[in-house]
Amino acid sequence: MRGEAGLRGDLEALAIPFAEHEHEAVFTVEESRRIDVDFPGLHTKNLFLKDTAGAFWLVTVPAEARVDLKALPAAIGCKRVSFGKAEDMARLIGISPGSVTPLAMINAAPGSVTVVIEEGLAAADRVNVHPLRNTGTLGLAGADILRLLCHWGHAPVAATIPLAG
Numbered sequence: 001m002r003g004e005a006g007l008r009g010d011l012e013a014l015a016i017p018f019a020e021h022e023h024e025a026v027f028t029v030e031e032s033r034r035i036d037v038d039f040p041g042l043h044t045k046n047l048f049l050k051d052t053a054g055a056f057w058l059v060t061v062p063a064e065a066r067v068d069l070k071a072l073p074a075a076i077g078c079k080r081v082s083f084g085k086a087e088d089m090a091r092l093i094g095i096s097p098g099s100v101t102p103l104a105m106i107n108a109a110p111g112s113v114t115v116v117i118e119e120g121l122a123a124a125d126r127v128n129v130h131p132l133r134n135t136g137t138l139g140l141a142g143a144d145i146l147r148l149l150c151h152w153g154h155a156p157v158a159a160t161i162p163l164a165g
Helices: 003-013 029-035 072-076 086-093 102-107 119-123 142-151
Strands: 019-022 042-051 056-062 081-083 113-118 127-129 136-140 157-159
Touching: 003 102, 003 142, 029 042, 042 086, 042 119, 056 072, 056 086, 056 102, 056 119, 072 157, 086 102, 102 113, 102 142, 113 119, 113 142, 119 142, 119 157, 127 142
Parallel strands: 042 127, 056 113, 113 157
Antiparallel strands: 019 136, 042 056, 042 081, 127 136
């Protein structure tokens, strides 16, 4: 597991600009709304999922999105999904619930988890995500998140995510 030190090293090596904010621990989107009002950019939430074939997925969407979990599999190319277990999250991406972030893929073996980023986030100038812990936020371009994922050997997917009505 390369952890936050590896993440910072890769941000520097790839010359990726970012803004950093330290704050109290947040575990939900609702809690994060109280601390991120002054952070420019789009805010996110992340779903760690497992499909019926046993494949794992990390789906990053805008914080306010209500994902239609029944329609999601068709949009991302899998069978029915359910939320992944904390033990699988720790084993595969090295973090615990509340700290989920696409940047945790620095700890994942290529091919072990498929990362899906909502297409608006992927194209955004500034996306706010955790730096592997829920006591901080990094703001960086969606394209740079994709670049980091590719740098770590992953093949991220930018997709239209179906929303619940």
